[in-house]
Amino acid sequence: MDTFFQQIINGLVQGSVYAMVALGYTMVYGILGLINFAHGEVVMVGAMVALSVIQLSISYGLPPILALLIGLMVSIAACMALGYSIERVAYRPLRKAPRLAPLITAIGVSMVLQTLAMIIWGREYHAFPSLLPNGSHILFGAIITEVQILIILVALAMMGGLLLLVHRTRLGRAMRAVAEDPSIATLMGVNTNSVISTTFMLGSALAATAGVMISANYGIAHYYMGSVLGLKAFTAAVLGGIGNMYGAMVGGLLLGLIESLGAGYIGDLSGGFLGSHYQDVFSFFVLISVLIFRPSGLLGERVAERS
Amino acid sequence: MRQRDTWLVLVVLAIGLLALPFMTDALLGRGWVRILDFTLLYIMLALGLNIVVGYAGLLDLGYIAFFAVGAYCYALLGSPQLGLHFPFWVILPLSALLACLFGVLLGAPTLRLRGDYLAIVTLGFGEIIRIFLNNLNSPINITNGPQGIGMIDPIHLGSFSLGSTHELFGLTLPPVHLHYYLFLFFTLLVIFVSLRLEGSRIGRAWMAIREDEIAAKAMGINTRNIKLLAFAMGATFGGLAGGLFAGFQGFVSPESFGLAESITVLCMVVLGGMGNISGVLLGCLLLVVLPEVLRHGSGPAQQLLFGRSFVDPESLRMLLFGLALIVVMLWRPAGLWPSRQHRSELTAKDNLTKSSRDDRT
Secondary structure (H helix, E strand, C coil): CCCHHHHHHHHHHHHHHHHHEEEEEHHHHHHHCCCCCCHHHHHHHHHHHHHHHHHHHHHHHCCCHHHHHHHHHHHHHHHHHHHEEEHHHHHHHHCEEEEHHHHHHHHHHHHHHHHHHHHHCCCCCCCCCCCCCCEEEEEECCEEEHHHHHHHHHHHHHHHHHHHHHHHHHHHHHHHHHHHHHHHHCCCCCHHHHHHHHHHHHHHHHHHHHHHHHHHCCCECCHHHHHHHHHHHHHHHHCCCCCHHHHHHHHHHHHHHHHHHHHHHHHHHHCCCCHHHHHHHHHHHHHHHHHHHHCCCCCCCCCCCCC | CHHHHHHHHHHEEEEEEHHHHHHHHHHHCCCHHHHHHHHHHHHHHHHHHHHHHHCCCCCCCHHHHHHHHHHHHHHEEEEECCCEEEEEEHHHHHHHHHHHHHHHHHHHCCCCCHHHHHHHHHHHHHEEEEEHHHHHCEEEECCCCCHCCCCCCCCEEEEEEECCCCCEEEEEEEEHHHHHHHHHHHHHHHHHHHHHHCCCCHHHHHHHHHCCCCHHHHCCHHHHHHHHHHHHHHHHHHHHHHHHHHHHHEEEEEHHHCCHHHHHHHHHHHHHHCCCCCHHHHHHHHHHHHHHHHHHHHHHHHHHHHCCCCCCHHHHHHHHHHHHHHHHHHHCCCCCCHHHHHHHCHHHHHHHHHHHHHHHH
């Protein structure tokens, strides 16, 4: 039973990270109808920038909490700038081009980002400094660390803030209008281009936060961490129904749970044949199954089947 | 007269291709003959991907996974790993077939959806296949994990082994030369199949789907099946190249099948010209030569410019490939050597506006 609750907690933590990254995919998809392949790399850049800034501020003798905050802020700012540039360089010029074109530039962008990160930060795994009190609590016989509690709280706060932004502000209304129909939104006086840029920046800010959270949780950062994470977050978005923000959140949490429970029990289920290193495989099978049985996702109303 | 010219060109080309390994060997050294062999493998891969990306307009980001399936199939059936030693003519078709099967399994659920899903599913498949290859060494050792499978049987054609040096017609033929001729045969076969497909009913259906899927459907094309066919065919070529690779190399490990390799092959297709066979050939040549140039040139060039070496050639290569994908798509979407038809489609809108502007003035 302890394993069960432990895996639930791990799953919730992991899932809230997925949810935040998945929101980035789903918002862009909702507005532009394209998958932002480079989004996973934005998460990685967020984690790496935060790492460098934190190391720098600690070397200046700043207290750990302050260092973490500065690191987070700088990495959010950097990723927003990155998200904006990605949209300007790789997507905006191709908005009217055949579908294949933005997909190819996106994979090009993610390749460039990954290689640049490798050149700047090297191939090795970096230890992400633990800056928060290392305390932990016992909950239903399972251990939850304070870092994990903080991750869940921050994720909830950011997602709540995002929902407020989208449903209660002028900008949010403009975003929903562009998602509904870009040309009519333009006629109604919405500056479509700036709304799209803002969407990319919002998604990147969430991605940066998620990158910092996941590195803080596992204590490592690596130039290659973005691609698999991006793939899983995309799976979460599809699972919840791509284009639907609630779907991304639900899908993220659900995928986190599926994955950690799966990893916890796969050994028992397969009689010891498969080990927990197959954890990464689950999200892929979830993705395939969703695409076979319910391509519109759990909460999606949009029909994914169109060309 | 024209007929005779064509024949003349073909004969010169054939002699050139046959003499190529000897000339390379004499002028540049044996290492370059090996590079020549790899170029041919890449050409097979790129032409396979060209069917998927270039003709049918479906983005496959995990194409190297099919190469991996073919290579491991060959390695498992022809090495001491499982103690199996099937003949070449049994393993090679099996490799291609298995890759084809994987292609169908992967394509069937995704191809009825929009193309974006295929891209991400193939990207995922590329990662997954590596996880399996890396981990299927316990509790039952199938793939031998990260160490890979070695001592793969050299390619045998009957009793003629390509793994040792032979004397034929007074010529000394070392293994690299022999593999060159074998690969040349298969490459020409792949080119021939591609050429015949291009103008066929199926080829035209692929291009119709690429340009407008709904219109293609309205014209009575069974879009899902035709897309699946493209995907399976691309996978088959990938598996074929993979089998040849395993037999040539004598060793396979999961490391050879990373995302970077998928991107390399994609880059060859996109840079050269999607949907155009000569363009793809050009792309392959450029991108096989480029890393060699970088390997020898990038260190000294950086030394000269900055006084020290910042970037290793491998990283520089991936950086350039990524940039090439972006730049080509932004400024020359049909590639360096575009197919005539594709070019007219990609620039049709510009021509229209230009001509209407001309009308007004």
